[in-house]
Amino acid sequence: MKRDQYAYFPGCTQEGTAIEYELSSRKVAEAPGIGLVEVEDWSCCGSTPAHTVGRLLYGALAARNLAIAEKMGLATIVTGCPSCLVAFKSALEMAQDDETRKELHELVDIPFEGNIEAKSLLQVVYEDVGVDALTEKVKKPLTSLRLAPYYGCILTRPPQRAQFDDPENPISMDRILTALGADVPDFPFKTECCGAAFGVPKRDVVLKLSAKILHMAREVGADAIVVACPLCHQNLDLRQGQINAHEGTRFDLPILYITQLIGLALGFSPTEMGLDKHLVDVDKLLRKWEGEPKT
């Protein structure tokens, strides 16, 4: 198996609300031989707040991290967060224009070529490692679990920027989960909006939209929803209680990161995968998987 080195950009959530994504990502990367080298002294990617203020600020915040990664001599920067990914891809697009690149360079004061490639961790697992290689590594298949993959809005869109999977009917997580032995239903809302960053300014939008996704997951009989985005996870897991209160529902649906499930299948323990970090309890899910009698 090839041992590729990637510049790894954790992003702000991975040190806080999405710590379990970070834990599982690093472990999962190790197993099939992906080398994640953390970007030294990384800083804010420039996501939501910055790009509402100014395009150049947005570009410069991302460019600083990209420039450091370039200096590390690595061809690809990888992140688990789709929002960081979009920030990187936008900055790289801006850098195609010589004038803008000079401006960015001036602002960050580190040489910035703009020729590094930005990928999501999911894309690296799906394309660079490959489903077949992953299948070979499976020690504890996810048999008996019915998992609904939820991709969110920006992992595959807009297609010309994302350059990954089908923009409207993505299948990368579907195929990975199937390879891990899980039962994957056709999940019609796999790219519907969860409400994204509206959780702060207009929370009821998030509660309403995320409720629809939870509802559809229950419709298709899913035991859990699988995500690849810290913000999706926040809206669906952290806010699930708020959703229940707001919508009068009684959802009790675990929300897991794709890396956590890969890790479980590869033989890591639930604690190693940070499964104790979720707001919605995953015990029932684990018991179903491990085949323990219900108490």
Next chain:
Amino acid sequence: MRIGVFVCHCGTNIGGTVDSHQVAETAKTFPHVVYATDYLYTCSEPGQQEIQEAIKENDLDAVVVAACSPRMHENTFRRTLERAGLNRYMFEMANIREHCSWIGEDKEANTRKAIELVRMAVAKVANNIHLFPSFFDVNKRVLVIGAGVAGMQAALDCADGGLDVVLVEKKSSIGGRMAQLDKTFPTVDCSICILGPKMVDVGQHDKIKLYTYSEIEDIAGYVGNYTVKIKRKATYVDWDKCTGCGLCMEKCPSKEAFDYHNEGVTPTTAINISFPQAIPKKARIDPEYCRYFTKGKCGVCAKVCPVKAIDYEMQDEIVTEEVGAIIVATGYGLMNIEELGEYGAGRYPDVITGIQYERLLNASGPTQGHILRPSDGEEPKRVVFIACAGSRDASLDRPYCSNFCCMYIAKQAILTRDHIPDSEVYIFYMDIRAPGKGYEEFVRRAQEEYGVQYIRGRVSRLYPKGKRMIVKGADTLLGTQIEIEADLVVLATAATAAPGADELAEKLRISYDEYCFYMESHPKLRPVETNTSGVFLAGACQGPKDIPASVGQGSAAASKVLALFSKDQLESDPQIARVDERKCVGCLKCLDTCPFQAIEEKELRDGTIVAHVIETVCQGCGLCTSTCPPGAIQLQQCTDNQLIAEVESLCQAWRERSFG
């Protein structure tokens, strides 16, 4: 040499950003120029009159017109010269419009550039020689590619005009898309009932030689004299013997073959006649599904065939036809539903395409004309149509309108209400495009008489819920989101170029646009001509078109061919390559370079080998001239000497400007 220069203003097209008067005044100082003037519209009748008079009064030998592109008016002015008694090739055009006035706003710079363009044209025309066209015979047979309604119309019109027609069709029957349709808009005529007689006419016309289940392998030659190789694909049935009785279809044990005529709504047998009205009504084996080919044993059809027509050993066959002109009528394709991820990408059986629905409506279709949905064969009570599924969508690289969908959806909606009176029909649309005669009224009828619900908005997603499909979209007139539970969803998928359109274009040497639709010679004024003389277009191969427009173009293309063939001989352009046999060293590099096979080897009396240009084949592209080491092969009226003269005149202008 006495040269006259005529500078056009073209209203403000040139005059707005070029000082045409100054250009003419400066031209008077150029060598050989004895007369120069400017005029508001040089191409107008008085403008041409002025040229003719100037030629006579000033005894001119050659003329330069500084105006628009030679593509516009070169021939106009050549005829003007001829009327004044000059050789038509003693003429050059300086393009000071497209190449100058239209592209810059700096009048001073433009004027300077215009003067230089005229200076070059004068230097060139001073080296022009008298040229005379030669004539060659025309083979008055026409090849029509594609036997849909446009191709059939073209073939019939040509044949009725007395021409021998070779009609080539890829499918096993003629008829094209129209044969698949149930009814036509806006009259709701039965499609096959009005097309059938035309198909019979084509099949029985003694002037039309029909090759169905055949494709164009290769095309060589030029206007008046094309040689066409046609591949007759193996049908594994001897069509001279086959009577079309259909017994083989009844007995064939392989019943899972893809049914092209029914768009795969239901499968068909491996040996099949595509539809009851097929012409020719002959059976064909699909070797992909035939058990004899896939498993190596079966042979049921061979046993039951009463006339012993089955021939499993049949091979593709190449036949050659000689023709003088070609009409291309290869129609259109439809986008693959799998491109539409948001509409299920083909995962949901009850999400079908418009042409599939057409087959469901048709009495000779897979459901005998009863609308039954594919998943469970039940009659749908609520049908939702989605217009512009893939058309007018830049994200799918199809920003164009597919032209006929608005109308056929209205028709299908009306037919749905006719077939199932207690059904509800919804149409999601972006705009309703109904510009044809009686079209708008037809759409109004769907809305007002048939109660079809038109919802202006896009559908964002389709997903199943129980036995029904949820259609999730926006109603932009009400400004609200909307969800409809439907039993059946019909997508008006985008029309695309026919599969393989680009390959055929390469064989024909005609141009095509970025979507592989064929390019007409002029979008307004030469809609059925191509830039390759002798090749004409008809129907949707040029862009999505409905039936009346396709038929109109079929007739138009036929009339172009009839006009072309009204002469027994055609004139060949003398501006072609010519070999100076004293200079030619016989290396024959030009032979390999020529894309038209217009150069041959020639042995002189003393046994020397030289290159020789076949006049009627040479297209005057000039590739050979840049290949020839001793410069022996020269393009007439574009010789090395002429190009050098142009460059020298330009350098002289530069020298004068720089050093006074």
